[in-house]
Amino acid sequence: MSRLQADDEEFTSYQEAYYRVQAGIAGELKMQRTLADYHFVGPYKIFYNFECINEKGFSHEIDALIITTRFLLVVEVKQISGTLFYKPAFHEFARQTEEGLLENFSNPFDQAYRHKLFLSRLLSKWRIQLPVLFIVVNANIRTKLDSSLDGSPIIHLSGLPKFLEKLYQNYAETKLDLVELERKLMAIACRLPISKNVQRDRIRNGVLCKKCEFHHVMYYYHGLWICPRCGEKSKKALFLALHQYRVLIGDHITNRELREFVGINCKAVTSKLLKRLNFEQFGKGRGVYYLIPEDVLSQDNR
Known part of the structure; x- marks a missing residue:
């Protein structure tokens, strides 16, 4: 934003994207504080902002990857305000602002499910038997979840500790070598390049x-x-x-x-x-x- 002229035709869109990124970062920091306060049962490892490229050359950006000896949990964090709605049949995810404006968003359930499929295939390839799960966490306490989201894998951040407790109750201990899995994941992790789509004469x-x-x-x-x-x-x-x-x-x-x-x-x-x-x-x-x-x-x- 500091490198564009204020009258640039795309300045407003970059400004809006910047505010979304700032909100996302704020949500992720809230989640990190919540998890820092949580007492995990047994050994665990958390990867924040885990990035990698799959075997077909497509990228994965995971807000948080929680690994225990009972389960692996993909966490997709959102900081969306307003009231959230979902149409499962159409995989359509939307929010209504306080001003009544209805906007569609990328479906976070499909995003997280894609990460789950990738990690499930990866563990299978590595001959590691560990349940792979996912959850969408909304970190904005003012957000309202419409009844259309009932039964969907989404919770407010305050409910994350209780959600983890249920996972510990529902999944049994495995013989996972946590250090070895951590080593394998670190080997494929990489920082994804920043896309450059601004012409030089606009900078x-x-x-x-x-x-x-x-x-x-x-x-x-x-x-x-x-x-x-x-x-x-x-x-x-x-x-x-x-x-x-x-x-x-x-x-x-x-x-x-x-x-x-x-x-x-x-x-x-x-x-x-x-x-x-x-x-x-x-x-x-x-x-x-x-x-x-x-x-x-x-x-x-x-």
């Missing part, structure tokens, strides 16, 4: 002032980035800009591309800056480019 250049909520471009002076509006001085602002460049444009950058992006006119000054950054260098002569590391944000203590 704002400049090292943006965080104190001014990214509205103003900072200039470079004697090793510092200075905001002309609020006077903020920072050495770290560059690293956030480079992180954004890496995510939105690419992980390779040349001297010319860096000058253009951060607003430095002098090639020699940019060369000194790149030398201090100590990025891995490739190519020769005019073909030289630099690799922006994945952990560039963690280098902001320089």
Whole structure:
């Protein structure tokens, strides 16, 4: 959002997506606190934000994967407000806002069930016998669940401990080697790449002032980035800009591309800056480019 012009034709849609992501993160953090307070029976392992790619090349993003020696539980977390409705025959999931607007959402039951099928096949392949279950958890206490959801695998977050208690009662202990299963899952886990679908000419250049909520471009002076509006001085602002460049444009950058992006006119000054950054260098002569590391944000203590 900070890299789009406010009048960009898709700014509003990205803004709405951003708010959905923020709500999702808030819901997941609430769930993590609930599970941290719960006393599991026997050994267990929880993977949060488990990501992997299946044998056909399609991705899986699981909010929480709870593994015990009795069951494996896929948890899909939602933070949707309003009143939720479901038409099982059509697999249609919708919500009505407080203003009365009816909106359709991706069906979380189908999402979680897809993860369950994948994990069931995976355990079978590994010759591991363990029940695979799923539940959708709504973390917004103001949300109302319509009667059309009766019998559906959805609960409010406050009911998750009791739901786990029932699972412990209904499923017997197995001979699962939890450490071995954890090792196998870690071996297939990977961070999924961020999709880049914004054209370069729509992305704002400049090292943006965080104190001014990214509205103003900072200039470079004697090793510092200075905001002309609020006077903020920072050495770290560059690293956030480079992180954004890496995510939105690419992980390779040349001297010319860096000058253009951060607003430095002098090639020699940019060369000194790149030398201090100590990025891995490739190519020769005019073909030289630099690799922006994945952990560039963690280098902001320089």
